[in-house]
Amino acid sequence: MMETSNTVYVIVCLICLSTCVSTSVSTRVSRQSNTGLTNNSTTKALVKKLTDGYGETSVRPVYNYRQTTYVYLRMLIYELVAFNEHSQHITLRSNMKMTWRDEYLQWDPSEWDGITSVTLRPSDIWKPDFDLEQNVERVHFIVADTYVIADYTGTVRWIFPVITTTACKINIVYFPYDVQQCNVTFYPWTLDNSQMRLLAEDDDDAHQQMYIRNGVWDLTNFQAANESIPYKCCPHPFDHVVYTLDLAREAAFFTTQIVMPSVFLSILMLISFWLHPDSGEKISLTVTNLLALILFQQLVAQFMPPTGEPRSIVVTCFFILIALSACSVILTVIVLRVYHTNVDSLPPSWAFMLLRIFINRKVEKTMSAFYDENSRLKGTRDVELSTSKSPSSCEAVTESTSLKEGSINGKTNEIADSEEELDYSFMWKHLALAIERVFGIILSACMLVCVIYALVAFGSRH
Numbered sequence: 525m526m527e528t529s530n531t532v533y534v535i536v537c538l539i540c541l542s543t544c545v546s547t548s549v550s551t552r553v554s555r556q557s558n559t560g561l562t563n564n565s566t567t568k569a570l571v572k573k574l575t576d577g578y579g580e581t582s583v584r585p586v587y588n589y590r591q592t593t594y595v596y597l598r599m600l601i602y603e604l605v606a607f608n609e610h611s612q613h614i615t616l617r618s619n620m621k622m623t624w625r626d627e628y629l630q631w632d633p634s635e636w637d638g639i640t641s642v643t644l645r646p647s648d649i650w651k652p653d654f655d656l657e658q659n660v661e662r663v664h665f666i667v668a669d670t671y672v673i674a675d676y677t678g679t680v681r682w683i684f685p686v687i688t689t690t691a692c693k694i695n696i697v698y699f700p701y702d703v704q705q706c707n708v709t710f711y712p713w714t715l716d717n718s719q720m721r722l723l724a725e726d727d728d729d730a731h732q733q734m735y736i737r738n739g740v741w742d743l744t745n746f747q748a749a750n751e752s753i754p755y756k757c758c759p760h761p762f763d764h765v766v767y768t769l770d771l772a773r774e775a776a777f778f779t780t781q782i783v784m785p786s787v788f789l790s791i792l793m794l795i796s797f798w799l800h801p802d803s804g805e806k807i808s809l810t811v812t813n814l815l816a817l818i819l820f821q822q823l824v825a826q827f828m829p830p831t832g833e834p835r836s837i838v839v840t841c842f843f844i845l846i847a848l849s850a851c852s853v854i855l856t857v858i859v860l861r862v863y864h865t866n867v868d869s870l871p872p873s874w875a876f877m878l879l880r881i882f883i884n885r886k887v888e889k890t891m892s893a894f895y896d897e898n899s900r901l902k903g904t905r906d907v908e909l910s911t912s913k914s915p916s917s918c919e920a921v922t923e924s925t926s927l928k929e930g931s932i933n934g935k936t937n938e939i940a941d942s943e944e945e946l947d948y949s950f951m952w953k954h955l956a957l958a959i960e961r962v963f964g965i966i967l968s969a970c971m972l973v974c975v976i977y978a979l980v981a982f983g984s985r986h
């Protein structure tokens with residue numbers, strides 16, 4: 525019995541001891557956090573001192589008002605969010621950094637627990653007021669609520685993300701192998717050169733390593749320029765910081781989707797002149813070709829702003845190709861019309877004279893023999909016409925033949941007639957083939973001129 529009460533006593537004591545230890549530990553912990561709070565409260569006191577004694581935030585923070593404030597600007601482009609080619613606007617997501625010296629934000633770190641920098645609300649201190657020249661949005665900037673970092677020397681750094689939509693005049697001459705140049709200009713709204721200088725900062729950050737390629741546009745060059753622009757109103761010029769972006773279109777998509785197919789279609793257009801008129805598919809081939817070209821032209825037009833500016837080379841090429849394709853339809857109709865002529869007369873001799881070098885040599889000999897015969901007969905007929913009037917040339921030919929040969933009966937005459945008719949259609953066909961050859965050569969020449977024009981025009985890009 526005595527032993528059990530002892531055991532209970534020991535247990536109770538142990539519990540008391542452990543509670544005491546844990547309490548002392550927890551007090552030590554709370555004391556530690558108290559020292560942390562001391563540091564925190566030093567900062568708070570410092571910020572309170574800085575902002576309470578600050579005064580009006582619209583006044584430039586210099587003791588001597590003749591002193592100029594230097595504001596350095598740095599723009600870091602993260603992403604080209606959108607490039608609207610129709611309205612000619614670009615939307616950029618970027619990171620801005622502004623640095624300036626505020627003489628009212630200085631302290632001695634040794635008096636303030638070694639604190640060298642504090643964060644402040646931008647609304648509590650003076651900020652440079654500036655504007656974006658090419659801005660097209662009603663809301664000036666979309667700025668996140670960010671704080672300003674102030675150094676004990678008075679250097680203030682304000683880093684903030686912005687999404688800006690700016691106007692950028694697009695130049696479509698070299699589409700789709702084009703490089704667009706856009707300017708983004710920042711300038712102070714109220715303070716001229718003598719009060720505030722706005723300059724581009726040149727640091728490592730400014731090399732745009734953060735840029736995310738968006739698959740369509742690649743940032744090939746980014747440059748900042750310091751400019752001073754005088755205004756009529758004011759005695760001193762205003763500083764402008766001009767950022768120039770060169771955006772190169774990644775043309776692989778357009779090469780495979782538009783340029784190469786239209787090259788193939790052009791080749792098909794020429795091939796259609798090689799297709800024999802007897803195949804009966806000539807017209808459908810040329811018309812389909814024309815429609816396909818028009819379709820591709822519409823695709824290209826989607827990417828073009830409807831400007832009256834210098835014409836795009838691609839648009840001009842498509843115009844020429846469609847014109848040539850329409851011509852090829854017309855020419856094919858002419859060729860087919862001539863080919864299927866069913867007239868029992870010789871093709872006009874001037875046509876033969878014009879096209880004789882394009883006619884197969886053997887056929888050409890036969891044909892010229894026909895023409896020689898014809899003109900000889902015509903001569904005889906002319907002589908005859910002066911004596912006896914015959915109603916048709918065919919009859920005249922028959923008459924003159926019968927007159928000359930004298931001893932030929934009617935049946936042989938008929939056979940000769942039908943043979944001549946056959947030979948005539950054969951001549952028309954060969955004439956049509958010759959016309960086709962000439963048209964093919966002309967069209968190929970036009971196409972060659974178009975290709976040379978495109979190559980020269982794109983070659984003169986830089």
Ligand SMILES: *[C@@H]1O[C@H](CO)[C@@H](O)[C@H](O)[C@H]1NC(C)=O
Pocket residue numbers: 559560561563564
């Ligand atoms: C300042 O106080 C906060 C909350 O009171 C605390 O989380 C933080 O750790 C403290 N900072 C320092 C440096 O002690």
Ligand SMILES: *[C@@H]1O[C@H](CO)[C@@H](O)[C@H](O)[C@H]1NC(C)=O
Pocket residue numbers: 559560563637638
């Ligand atoms: C608080 O400030 C003192 C110097 O005054 C420093 O030694 C200590 O590490 C600081 N504590 C914290 C938690 O930052």
Ligand SMILES: *[C@@H]1O[C@H](CO)[C@@H](O)[C@H](O)[C@H]1NC(C)=O
Pocket residue numbers: 693705706707749766768
């Ligand atoms: C952009 O600014 C530069 C430098 O001021 C100027 O030379 C260039 O013509 C401008 N480009 C456009 C497209 O406004």
Ligand SMILES: *[C@@H]1O[C@H](CO)[C@@H](O)[C@H](O)[C@H]1NC(C)=O
Pocket residue numbers: 723724725726748749750
């Ligand atoms: C603009 O001026 C600043 C300060 O003088 C200079 O550091 C920077 O290199 C200049 N930028 C350009 C592009 O000249």
